[in-house]
Amino acid sequence: MKKILIVDDELIFRQGIRYMVDWETYHYTIVGEATNGKKALKLMDKLSPDIVFCDIVMPILNGVELVKIASHRFPSVKVVVLSNFDEFNNVRQAFKFGACDYLLKSQISKIELLSCLDKLNLQDKECKDSPSVSLAELAKQLLDGFAQEPFVAFDTLLSQKMSEKYFYMIYMERFETAEGSSDLIYEILEVYLNKYTYLSLMTNHHGCVVLINAAQALPPYLVSALFQKLDSLFPNCFCILSNPFCREDSIKVVFDQLCTLAKYSIFFEERVCFFESDIVPHFKKLSFSFELYHEYVRKYNFAAAQSLMLSYIERIKSTLSMDPFEFKKLIENIIYNTIGEIKATLCDDPALDNIKLKLFKNIDKAFPSTFLIWTPTLSVSWI
Known part of the structure; x- marks a missing residue:
């Protein structure tokens, strides 16, 4: 059973997280609470938590400084920062120092918490043939906007781990409707993409990104089979496969384009899976009387x-x-x-x-x- 530590200077918020979920049902336990980063470090040393939910703004030692210290003293602990809408710069700093994820305090719910933990579990096994977790973490920083191109560390590691000519990106959202759904997606990817080098990661916008490296174009039958499986298991999901692109192309640009096209899923009531070329918005407005x-x-x-x-x-x-x-x-x-x-x-x-x-x-x-x-x-x- 994984251990969770809650760090927030507001009692009502700590209690809210503690009682929002029946933690033991999902194989977690709340081992302690702290009101600031300094007390949290003492409890981390004493209780050895696996996961820390940490507020950004706290007295004595704030969340950013806590993440910075914890990343060196407790490198195996996953820290999820809790922030408000106007604290993006602090969140960026927390990611720079090793935070794994963040949640908006105003939007925290049982589903949000479990989805976040689901993503943390997936991070431990997200790369095939070990395109290492560090590569996935660097990709996550880039796609979530916490790093800017050229991102030398990511580009260098990508060229080492993914050396084939073609890249494809799959973007999925609205699939996290049940416990273990992220694990199920990983299992599906393993079945259908086992002949390819790929990495998968969860973004901070509740999407799953799969980056596939291939020597040749993906066979249509393979894509069709993968789409059918996703369609049958996640009928409320939206999934889009990019056009093939090269190493010189910007992965962030491809990702942003897929996210933009994903908005148009509202116009498709029956379909779940799409190719990038399927969604071509027309910007000429239709008149309405x-x-x-x-x-x-x-x-x-x-x-x-x-x-x-x-x-x-x-x-x-x-x-x-x-x-x-x-x-x-x-x-x-x-x-x-x-x-x-x-x-x-x-x-x-x-x-x-x-x-x-x-x-x-x-x-x-x-x-x-x-x-x-x-x-x-x-x-x-x-x-």
């Missing part, structure tokens, strides 16, 4: 309004002609204005507000939080 739509609503011709809206949505889905985040805002805007119109002209029933909130919640569920991480702020002034 808001005046006609609201005229239908004002005349209580809701069937016509619905038909007009659904037809427009289908055109967007078939052409990928709208950024998904902009699409989300469009739908929310129409719902808000439609219910407002009904309340103003037909009936001011409080139940309509409950319907509106329920619809907004359903929309938020359809657009996962990881989707928003990768989405730039957009102007929707034309709505």
